[in-house]
Structures are given as C-alpha cells and as structure tokens.
Amino acid sequence: MCRGVRTNGACLEPRVIAKAPPGEGCPRCGGFVYAAEQMLARGRAWHKECFKCGDCLKRLDSTNCCEGPDKDIYCKVCYAKKFGPKGYGYGKGAGVLQSDPYANGDQAPKTTVIDTAAIKAPPGKGCPRCGGVVYAAEQVLAKGREWHRKCFKCRDCTKTLDSIIACDGPDSDVYCKTCYGKKWGPHGYGFACGSGFLQTDGLTEDEISQNRPYYNPDTTSIKAPKGQGCPRCGGMVFAAEQQLAKGTMWHKKCFNCAECHRPLDSMLACDGPDKEIHCRSCYAKLFGPRGFGYGHAPTLVSTDSEPTVTYTEQLPFTGAKAAKGKGCPRCGFPVYAAEQMHSKNGSWHRRCFSCADCHKSLDSTNLNDGPNGEIYCRSCYGRNFGPKGVGFGMGAGTLTMA
Template sequence: MPFKPVEHPKCPKCGKSVYAAEERVAGGLKWHKTCFKCGLCNKALDSTNCAEHERELYCKVCHGRKFGPKGYGFGGGAGCLSMDQGEHLQAKNEGEFSRGSNAILEPRAIAKAPEGEGCPRCGGYVYAAEQMLARGRQWHRECFKCANCAKRLDSVNCCEGPDKDIYCKVCYGKRFGPKGYGYGQGGGALQSDCYANGDAAPRTTVIDTAIIKAPPGKGCPRCGGVVFAAEQVLAKGREWHRKCYKCRDCTKTLDSIIACDGPDRDVYCKTCYGKKWGPHGYGFACGSGFLQTDGLTEEEISASRPYYNPDTTSIKAPAGQGCPRCGGMVFAAEQQLAKGTMWHKKCFNCAECHRPLDSMLACDGPDKEIHCRACYGKLFGPKGFGFGHKPTLVSTNGDHAPSYIDAKPQVGQKRNDGHGCSRCGYPVYAAEQMISKNRVWHKRCFSCGECNRSLDSTNLNDGPDGDIYCRGCYNRNFGPKGVGFGMGAGTLTMA
C-alpha cells in the first residue's frame, strides 16, 4: 500500500500547508504566523484585535472602515461623519488584488420641514443628534456656519444678524458694526468698509490749543490757552491740556505717577527732576557709589569730591588717648581694639615684621606694642630645645647645639637588682617605659638587638638570649633552617 502523507490545513492567505508550530487560528481557519496580519494596513494581529471577513483578516479599525456603519456618529468621535473606506491603505502594486468595498453610498436625502420649523438655511428637518441652537432656532451642524465667509461657528463666535442669518464676529462687525475712526481692527484704525462706494473718509483736524487764549493765570501753564473739561489734566490745583502735560526737558508724556512739580512751577519726569533739582554728589545718581554731575561745573565737582588722607597724625589726640603707634586721633570708622587701647586700622600691624593683624593674630607684648604670634614667640617666648620653630633649637645668645646627642640615657647609677633597662641597665621611669615579657626597657632602647630597628607590640620578638628582635632577625637567628624556611616557599636558607 503506497504511503499517503498526513493532510495539513491550508493557509487562506498563501495557500500553503500550516504546521502546528506556526499556526494561528481565527474564524475557524488556520493561518501562518507571518500571514496573520491585516489585509488592508499590514498590521500584525493577535487574538485581541483580529476580525475575519470572507476568509480575509483585518484589524478592528480597518474592519470598521470597510464593513462598519457609515454616517454621523460613526467616525473618530460622536457627531463626526466618517466615509473612510481605507482606499489610501490599499496596495497599488500591479497585479495585486484590491479589496475595496463594493458598497454604493447613495446621496443623503434631506426631508423638507414645514415652513418656519426646519433649518433656517436649507429648510430640512433637524434631528436631535445633529442640531445646533442659535437664538431659539435649530440648525444642521453642516449649515451652522458664517453666511459671509462660510467659517464653522460655535456658541462662542456666533452672532445673529438683523437679517435673521448668522455670522462670525469679524463679518458681523464689518457688515453691521459701527463705522469710522476707532471702529476698525483696533482702536485707532479706520473702518473703511462703509466707504467702498468711493466716498472719502472724514478727516480729523488737530486744533492748536493756544488759539483760544485764557485770562492771565487761568489757562494752561504751558501754552496759556483755555482748558476745556474733555482735555483737562489736574496737577497741584492747576489745569493743563492733555497734549501739554509732558516733561519740560525730555517732552515725555506724564501721568500722576511720574510727574514732579519743579520749583519753577513747571512739570518734569522723575529722571529730569532728579538731574535738575535733586541732590548732587556721590551716591545720588543711578545707584549708590555713582557721582551725579548733571548741572554742575568742574570747579563745583572738584570741591565736593571726597579724598583720602593717609596721614593719621594730622589730627593729634590728647596724651594717652590717641593711637599708641602714631598718637593721632582714632575715629570710630577706623578703630581697632587691643587690650582696651584703640589703634588706627592702618597702624594695627606687627611692630617687628609689619604684618597686618586681626583679633586672632595680635599678641600684646610687655613693651606696650603688638606683635604677630611668631615674632612674639621669638622676642618674649621661652628659649631652648623644643621652643621655637619646632623641632629646631632656638638660641638668642649665639650658642650652637651639639652636633651629636647620645641616644642612650646616661643619668643616675645602674641598677644591679634586675629592675633597670634590659639593654643599658639604667633606671626606667613610667613616662618612658616599654614592656616585653615582664622586662622593662627605655623607649629609645626598645629596638632590635641586631639591626637596631625600632620595635612595637606588632613586630616584637623576644629571643632566647634575653634580647629583643624584629621578625626578620629573629627568624634568621633562631628560626628553622632548610628548604621552605627562607624568603619564600621552596627557598633554602642556611643563614
């Protein structure tokens, strides 16, 4: 009997056999994993977003485009009209089958409503899902736009005109709004739509306010003309024309905030007032530390310019009350205190090296002078080994220190009772005592008996001869010998 292979289901997309390792199931059919994608947008699918229609797979979005309901409320959101069938996603390659919908969209027929009850623009019935309200009347959503520019309207920018139609705010203003200067796109613009027939716009003339003279002392202080109520500005009980109320020097327009009345009965801005009538000198300009010189001559500037006199002895103080260094008067702005005496800041330095001092460095000497710490120690501090620039021996009489100092103590008599230092035999006091296996040593004698290396509790080794050694010398003298007992494993030492 001939061999007959097992029948495998065929993929509806490519027509080839589908094996268990690569199958995907949808709509009772089995598909290859690579064929399991949307037939319109080629998006990879899974069990959550797959929709099958006549042996073809679609994602839910494309399935709704091709086979879902159309019209108002079935688009991107409620109230939107969707007529998308996915034509822009279909393949354009030659020979590729196009899966476009064969459904024919018939033109929408609008039922006419009785007179005065339907949409004011088209006259058809308006249903609740598509109605827009304006002044108690119902409009279709697509009819609810400006009658002039066809702009889409809403409840914010809709204006109902006197002709019972609706307009946007711009078109309403152009068509039915006021005309003339100040009623255009901005206050001060001329609305000229009403002059489109060739009529010239009215011209405004600027009248000189000084033409109509007022009695002396009663008119505008600047031009002397009569001030009427529509143009008056009040300042310190006087009436000014609005156009005359500006700074005398820079002609800047003024208001009640920046206006300053000068002593010449004129008005100035704050800057010009300060330059002309304000204080002059250092600290009275744009900021503290600047010199304000507007309106001053060079001689006046030089006379008022501050200067610094470095001579502290120019003003002598009574005996015992001035600076101890120079004897001059010490004022509060320059005083420094030291042990109840007041010094000039310039004089408050070391008498020996002239280093500037402060409260941390100053030392009062017995000579009634002040010194830095180093000079005070040299002049008045203790002398001898350890008192100076340590560990230097300081001597002021010219003697020199010995070139060699014996490291072993030579003080007192040696002890023969076994209680002295194990190295030198001299007495050991508590301040210099080092202990090893019930024996005491001087601190400077506590070193290796062979290499004289200083020892401590971490590298101390007591030898059988009663002396102490470092680890290296101990192993060399008393440690085991032979292979493996040298500088490293495997080394032979016979030292």
C-alpha cells in the first residue's frame, strides 16, 4: 500500500525534512530552510509551504503578512480579529459590543500613555495653556512658543486648531477665525453680529484700534529722491506694492486713472503722452481721433483748431539722423529690426507707417505706394492718383478738366 504520492504508477515517499537545531530552522515545522525556498518574516526564514496564516492557513506573501505579538504570522483579517481594537463596530460587526477587555490576555500589545502635561516646565518655557513640558513629537508652534498638540485649541470655543485657522490674539493666546473676529475684529453695524444688530458693548473706537494687532504704514508719506518715486505722489515705492507703467514704478493705491480714478491693471492701463496713466475710455476721449463718429455722439464734430496730440510728439527717436536714403522715409531716423515695416519705398518705423494724408495706420492689406515716395491708404491713394472724371473720385456728376 502506497503512503506517498503516486505519479505515473510509481509511488513517491513523502519528503523528510531534517530538523535544524532549536531556534535556527523554520518557526512552523523546525526543519532546515534552504535559500531556494525561504520566505523571511520576523527576521527568520520560513518554508514556502509553512508561510501561511496561523489561523486560516491562507498562503501569505510580503503584501498581506502581519507579524503577531505571539511570534506567529497571520493574514490581515485574522490579525485584526485577534489583535485589533475591540468594541462597538470593531472586528465583529457594528452590532456587537465586546465586553471582555482581557479577552486577548498577554498576547495583546500593551501601550502606556504618558500625560506630559503633568510634567511641569520652568516658568515661561512650557506649554502656554497647561505649563507642561513640550517634547518634539507633540509640539505645535504659534507666536514663537511651543504648545502641546492637545492644548492647541481655541481659547473660547475649544475647537482644535491648525496652521490654517489659528489666529494669534493680542492677549498671547490662540483663537479660531470666528472667535478672533468676534473678540478682536471690527465692531458696529453689520460686523460679526448680523446686519441688523448694532454692537453696544461699550468699546470706543480708540479702544478697538489699540487692541487690534494690525499696522498699515502709509508709504506715500515717505518721500523718494526726485525722479525715483511714484509719479503720482512722489513717495517711495517698495517691492510689495509696486506696479510698473511707462518704465516707472507706481504705488498700487496710486495706480488709477488720472481722470475718473478707476483702479487699473496691466490690461486696462494706457500710457498717455502727458506722462500720466488713463483707462481706455478716458484715453480715447483725451487722445483718440476727433471728428464725425469718434469719441462722442455720431452727430458731433470736433471744432478744435489743432489736434490734441501732434504727430511731432510721436516721433520715436531723437538725436542724429541716418544717412540720406538709409533711414525712415517719413522722419529720417535710423530704423532697427524690431520696429521696421517694409514697403516699395523703403523701411519705415512702425509708428511712421501711416497714410501721408489721413494718418491712418497701415498694414500689408491696405498699403499703397505713391509715386512721390510716400505711402497712402486706398481711399487717399485713389483720391490723389486715381482716374479723374465722371464717376471717379469726385462724384458721378463732376467732370474735371485737369
């Protein structure tokens, strides 16, 4: 009779594993463990066949193996049932209450909780709330002092705090944002007590301002050297409040329209030729084109004898002009690559690239080179150099004899 495993009609005897000296073999069977079949747990080598849960005999690996305090190994489920927390909702379903606190006996891991608040520190060096010694594993920092994690609560509502909602009060204590606003925030109609309630706790404006831990210096009163400060007020401009326009630094509070005082940003600010900044609407009214349909109602025509901005002020360069035939045909100054516009008559400044008659800005779609070396828009080119006669340029009823 075969007592082993039968393979292809042959009977194989069960493998006999030689016993190892005590404490050196497999913890489950005590036999020698060779490198080809070892599994490591609790610093000891196990057979692959023996590397199973001590309760349900489920095969284990490095992802679901839990080492128990009884020097055995378990799967996660059996470990939680045997050594996990006991009570309502733990391990045995939400409807079962464990009533035996000593069910695990000596196998359950024992922990000791030390109340560090009872260890008093020298005056001024401990937790500000309880005065106990604060160790590194439980410290929370606020106002440059160390607090116990369990003591780091709001002074009024005892809400647990963190670095997001903690507010340092002027009384050297900590509060949540709500209690801080009620205790140290502004008082009066619509503040902290509802829009229909008027705070009448007897605090005067002077008392509130003295207790409020906030200081806002007026940097506009700090005058800067001439030509280096804010163009609007002349005060010193620091990095935390600067706005850039026209290559100079402005205060944020001064960075508004010179006409309507609307606050500006990089999308709305327009640098005017008067060395001020304006919003788009005020800039168009002050320096935009004048005439029928521009800036005002369509029926209003400006009667100013001279335009608000002369074209000589818009010349982009000063100094020596370029050699004859090499500069901008309009102004004669040198034209650099970053600003050049091309036509048949040469290279122009971008700001000079406009119609010689109506000064309309031109591009490659409406550019016309005149025979006199100037450039024109289509309308002005047709009026100056187009065909003359009935229906051409001057109306269907007019015949020129030129």
